[in-house]
Amino acid sequence: MxxxxxxxxxxxxxxxxxxxxxxxxxxxxxxxxxxxxxxxxxxxxxxxxxxxxxxxxxxxxxxxxxxxxxxxxxxxxxxxxDKILKMRKNIAELLVAQAPNSKAIQDVAVRCGVKDVRYPFRNENCVLCGRCVRICKERAKANALGFIGRGKDRHVDHPPGRLMDYCKNCNGCIMFCPMSVTPCGGPMKKGQERLCGQCDSQLNADAQKMPGVCVWCELGKxxxxxxxxxx
Ligand code: SF4
Ligand code: SF4
Ligand code: FES
Missing domain, CATH: 3.10.20.740 (Ubiquitin-like (UB roll))
Known part of the structure; x- marks a missing residue:
């Protein structure tokens, strides 16, 4: 029950x-x-x-x-x-500095009220969110991916002993990766990274006043x- x-x-x-x-x-x-x-x-x-x-x-x-x-x-x-909004905004700002070429991360930064990025852009291609690893294990039941290494060497790959043959080619890891869709204008070149938010995917003014309410914003997609x- x-x-x-x-x-x-x-x-x-x-x-x-x-x-x-x-x-x-x-x-x-x-x-x-x-x-x-x-x-x-x-x-x-x-x-x-x-x-x-x-x-x-x-x-x-x-x-x-x-x-x-x-x-x-x-x-x-x-x-x-106020404390949470400030901390969350900072986390979003760090994420967009780490991976500006992810539309998902650019969008979440907008939703969290980021207007400026104070950290150097690093243009990495993975934010270690683990979505791919968990989709592979729990939905595809393939367990073909895992985290390897520690600290700054930590990355996602086929762990030793888990052959690439474990992969069922379901594409789940790609579909669920926040890096899989680039910002609307396409990938930003090194040195030209920026915060998006000029286009109509921006939250409207009403939604910006309601950070705690789900407004079914298009950014959610x-x-x-x-x-x-x-x-
Ligand atoms: S494509 Fe392969 S590695 Fe990716 S989730 Fe599916 S089984 Fe796992
Ligand atoms: S889903 Fe993408 S960003 Fe997240 S850990 Fe996997 S490869 Fe990295
Ligand atoms: S830590 Fe909760 S959604 Fe990422």
Whole structure:
């Protein structure tokens, strides 16, 4: 039998199935918590940190990723405090500096209110979100990909002992990779990277005033918002 708990998210009392994450619950109720590494129905690893929220307990608050935080009865969550918005914006800014050639990341930066990138562009082709690894393991059941190395050498590849033959050519790793679609103007050349946001994919002014509300923004498709993947 399904069990439910009562949770407060941004002042709204909501009912959630036990075992559900705070992020999935928020999205279900139309609360916008930007996210990148989360895929509905696939285990979360809390890699991108965009989905951070404040969990308030005994008068203290703790910042934590909402995709790996399971709902508990009486839980109090704040997903859009000034502190969270500022931290999330900074995380989005770092991501777009790391990988400006991802439309998904450019879009999430817009949704998080990034207007300027203060960090040097690195133009990397992977942000280690692990979406490919988890899709390969949990949906394709191929387990052909994994993380290799540590620190700055960490990357995704076919791990030793797991032959490329494990790959079922399902294309899942490519379809779910945030790097698979470049910004509308095409890939940016080294030295010419910039923040997008000049085109009509920008959030309209009303949506910008409502960072905590899901407005079904078109950007959601770009950053693979699970609201779109779940329908
Ligand atoms: S194409 Fe191959 S490596 Fe990619 S998800 Fe499918 S099985 Fe895994
Ligand atoms: S290859 Fe793509 S999906 Fe895989 S970890 Fe890197 S950015 Fe994420
Ligand atoms: S850390 Fe939660 S969506 Fe990436």
């Amino acid at each position: 399904l069990q439910y708990v009562n949770v407060m998210i941004d002042g709204a009392p909501v009912r959630a199935e036990k075992g559900t994450s705070v992020l999935d619950t928020a999205i279900h109720y139309g609360i916008c918590i930007p996210h990148l590494c989360h895929i509905p129905g696939i285990h979360d690893m809390g890699a991108c940190r965009l989905c951070i929220v404040e969990e308030v307990k005994n008068g203290r608050s703790k910042v934590t990723a909402s995709c790996t935080l399971l709902v508990e009865d009486g839980m109090v969550i704040k997903s859009n405090t 770009g950053f693979q918002c699970s609201r779109y993947l779940a329908v």
